[in-house]
């Protein structure tokens with residue numbers, strides 16, 4: 001039986017990976033520090049897995065938790081957009097230092113299979129073309145445009161709205177906030193480690209993950225969970241901008257399955273290799289669609305479009321997930337309407353803010 005370490009295995013995505021890995025025949029150990037800001041109460045863990053309480057930044061804990069391990073799936077980290085810039089040291093430490101300590105310990109232990117949770121945020125604004133069909137990288141949106149209710153990124157040459165398209169893995173990387181920069185930092189560390197230590201590393205760039213167990217009431221909660229919480233309070237979901245922001249919503253069970261496919265692949269890819277894959281459903285929806293789907297499924301109030309905005313938000317970001325289908329044989333299986341209907345009443349996880 002192969003042995004897997006899942007860091008962050010008590011979290012939203014990690015716990016689903018743990019469950020699927022156990023079902024697939026892995027022996028699983030979880031390493032998790034049970035961060036107080038994301039776990040209000042002790043999480044319920046799959047009792048088939050071994051649990052190691054500790055921090056990925058702690059060398060001794062990590063060395064101990066790697067004993068007898070064949071492959072590592074690294075989910076531990078600080079997630080979300082952050083509250084303000086004072087969060088920066090915690091992001092860099094939790095995400096980049098944590099990954100560096102883990103990879104150094106793996107090298108010492110002779111473990112060469114590594115899968116890391118990355119994110120669509122490494123791309124910044126998504127991919128766009130102008131009216132002539134040429135690719136254009138949009139500059140950051142201007143506050144005056146946003147305040148005037150004009151949300152589409154503009155072609156700097158003509159001032160006309162750009163047309164969004166699906167983004168592929170070879171698109172330029174352009175992290176636009178601290179969290180995004182640390183997710184890209186984790187990818188760079190994984191690729192440096194693969195080269196210098198002969199490792200086999202895969203980074204999975206998750207798009208908007210949703211599903212049962214999603215965190216709520218934390219400063220880092222995703223938008224799907226904020227809408228759910230509003231509906232549970234009997235309020236209408238408040239949709240920012242004009243609700244037409246395009247996203248790719250992917251169910252947590254599909255994301256876990258992508259991790260298992262990537263872990264399998266690390267057994268056979270060349271040593272000293274690194275690859276990054278988008279993990280999305282491949283189907284474009286808007287934030288407004290999502291709010292409406294959850295409201296419908298819970299028979300709640302219709303969403304209200306508020307025109308509010310957050311400066312760090314990107315307008316559209318949707319992925320092509322063709323590369324992972326072609327190379328690793330993974331495709332999302334959960335349909336948007338069915339997934340959102342289930343999510344509308346699924347249990348969520350509380351955290352302290």
Ligand SMILES: NC(=O)c1ccc[n+]([C@@H]2O[C@H](COP(=O)([O-])OP(=O)(O)OC[C@H]3O[C@@H](n4cnc5c(N)ncnc54)[C@H](O)[C@@H]3O)[C@@H](O)[C@H]2O)c1
Pocket residue numbers: 007008009010011012013014031032033034035038039054055056057074075076077078079080094098117118119120205206207208209210215222
């Ligand atoms: N949820 C999403 O939509 C999404 C999208 C893209 C990428 N990701 C990435 O997926 C991974 C998992 O995210 P999630 O949504 O499950 O978050 P989560 O907060 O539910 O889970 C993260 C887990 O890691 C643990 N943890 C945090 N720092 C740790 C440390 N230093 N040492 C040990 N354990 C630590 C936490 O206690 C928690 O159990 C993260 O790396 C995140 O950046 C998530």
